[in-house]
Amino acid sequence: MIGTSHHMSEANLGRYCAEFDLRYNTRGMDDGERAALMLKGGEGRRLTYRRTDNLAA
Numbered sequence: 080m081i082g083t084s085h086h087m088s089e090a091n092l093g094r095y096c097a098e099f100d101l102r103y104n105t106r107g108m109d110d111g112e113r114a115a116l117m118l119k120g121g122e123g124r125r126l127t128y129r130r131t132d133n134l135a136a
Contacts, residue, residue: 101117
């Protein structure tokens, strides 16, 4: 990303690319339509959290 002040880490490069891919592929939609599409894509998936403390098993 030449000419920007945005720092991009190698560890998150895939996430950045996925975000820009989504933005490009939904460029004709408004924000509400885009949000509805993203929520629909999460149907049937489980949301889990990784524990950040030392008690994680």
